[in-house]
Amino acid sequence: MKLADMKAIVTGGASGLGEATVRRIVEQGGQVAIFDLNKEKAQKLIEELGEEQVFYIQTDVSDANQVEQNVRQAVERFGSVNAAINCAGIGTPGKVVSKTGPMPLEQFEKVIRINLVGSFNVIRVAAAAMQKNTPNEDGERGIIISTASVAAYEGQIGQAAYSASKGGIVSMTLPIAREFARDGIRVMAIAPGLMKTPMFDGLPEAAVESLSASVPFPARLGKPSEYAQLVESIAENAMLNGEVIRLDGAIRMQPR
Numbered sequence: 001m002k003l004a005d006m007k008a009i010v011t012g013g014a015s016g017l018g019e020a021t022v023r024r025i026v027e028q029g030g031q032v033a034i035f036d037l038n039k040e041k042a043q044k045l046i047e048e049l050g051e052e053q054v055f056y057i058q059t060d061v062s063d064a065n066q067v068e069q070n071v072r073q074a075v076e077r078f079g080s081v082n083a084a085i086n087c088a089g090i091g092t093p094g095k096v097v098s099k100t101g102p103m104p105l106e107q108f109e110k111v112i113r114i115n116l117v118g119s120f121n122v123i124r125v126a127a128a129a130m131q132k133n134t135p136n137e138d139g140e141r142g143i144i145i146s147t148a149s150v151a152a153y154e155g156q157i158g159q160a161a162y163s164a165s166k167g168g169i170v171s172m173t174l175p176i177a178r179e180f181a182r183d184g185i186r187v188m189a190i191a192p193g194l195m196k197t198p199m200f201d202g203l204p205e206a207a208v209e210s211l212s213a214s215v216p217f218p219a220r221l222g223k224p225s226e227y228a229q230l231v232e233s234i235a236e237n238a239m240l241n242g243e244v245i246r247l248d249g250a251i252r253m254q255p256r
C-alpha cells in the first residue's frame with residue numbers, strides 16, 4: 001500500500017513517532033485522523049499541515065466507547081479507513097518494590113491499559129471497519145502497525161510494567177495477523193530502541209550523549225523520521241506480515 005492511498009488512523013499522532021508518521025503520510029498525499037489526548041499539540045500540527053488531509057479527534061485509546069465513536073467518525077470523513085498505526089503510549093517507570101513499598105497496582109495497570117489494551121482497542125475497531133473495504137490490486141483491505149519497544153525483549157530495572165505492555169504487543173501481532181489473513185489485512189509491529197522524541201527532552205546533554213554511546217551503530221538516538229520511513233516500507237511491502245521489526249542500531253539494553 002502506498003502512503004498516498006492511506007486513509008489512516010494514527011494514535012499518539014500529536015507527538016514524537018506518531019507525529020513523524022502523520023507528517024510523512026500527509027507529505028506523500030495520504031489522509032490521517034489523529035487520535036491523541038493532547039489537543040493543543042495536535043491542533044498546532046494541523047495548523048502547520050493544513051486541514052485538507054489531516055484532522056484531529058481527541059481520543060483516549062484505552063476507552064472502548066471513544067474509540068468506537070471516533071473510528072466511525074474517521075470512516076465518515078474519509079469514506080473508509082485502511083490503516084491504523086498505534087503510537088500512543090506512556091513510559092512511566094517504577095520498581096516493583098521501591099523504598100516506599102510495593103508499586104501501587106494501579107500504576108502497573110495504567111501502563112498496561114494505555115499501551116497494550118489501548119493498542120488492542122484500536123486494532124479491534126479499526127479492523128472491523130477495514131473488513132468492509134474493497135481490496136486493492138494486492139488483495140489488501142488494510143494494514144495495522146503497532147509500536148512495541150526493545151524493552152519487550154530487554155527490559156531494564158524499573159520497566160516491569162512497560163516491558164509487559166510491549167511484550168503483549170509483540171505476542172499478539174502474529175495471532176492477529178493470522179486471524180485477519182483471510183481479510184487481506186496485514187498486522188505488523190515496530191520495536192524501536194532509543195528514539196529522539198519529546199520523551200528525551202528533559203534529559204541533560206550528558207545523559208543523551210551517554211545513551212547515544214550505548215548504541216553500537218549508528219551511535220546516536222534514532223530520528224522519528226526513521227520510524228516513519230519504516231512505516232512507509234512496511235506499508236509498501238505486501239510480503240511483510242505477522243512480524244516485529246527492531247529499529248535500534250543493534251542496541252541491547254543493559255539491566256540499568
Ligand SMILES: NC(=O)c1ccc[n+]([C@@H]2O[C@H](COP(=O)([O-])OP(=O)(O)OC[C@H]3O[C@@H](n4cnc5c(N)ncnc54)[C@H](O)[C@@H]3O)[C@@H](O)[C@H]2O)c1
Pocket residue numbers: 011012013014015016017018035036037038059060061062087088089090091114115118147148149150191192193194195196197198199
Ligand atoms: N522514544 C523512544 O525512544 C521509544 C522507544 C521505544 C518505544 N517507544 C514507543 O513509541 C510510542 C511513541 O512514543 P514517543 O516517543 O513518540 O512518545 P511521545 O510522548 O512523544 O508521544 C506519545 C503520544 O501519545 C499520546 N497519548 C498518551 N496516552 C494516550 C492515550 N491514553 N490516548 C491517546 N493518546 C495518548 C500523548 O499525548 C503523545 O502525544 C510509545 O508507545 C512508546 O512507548 C518510544
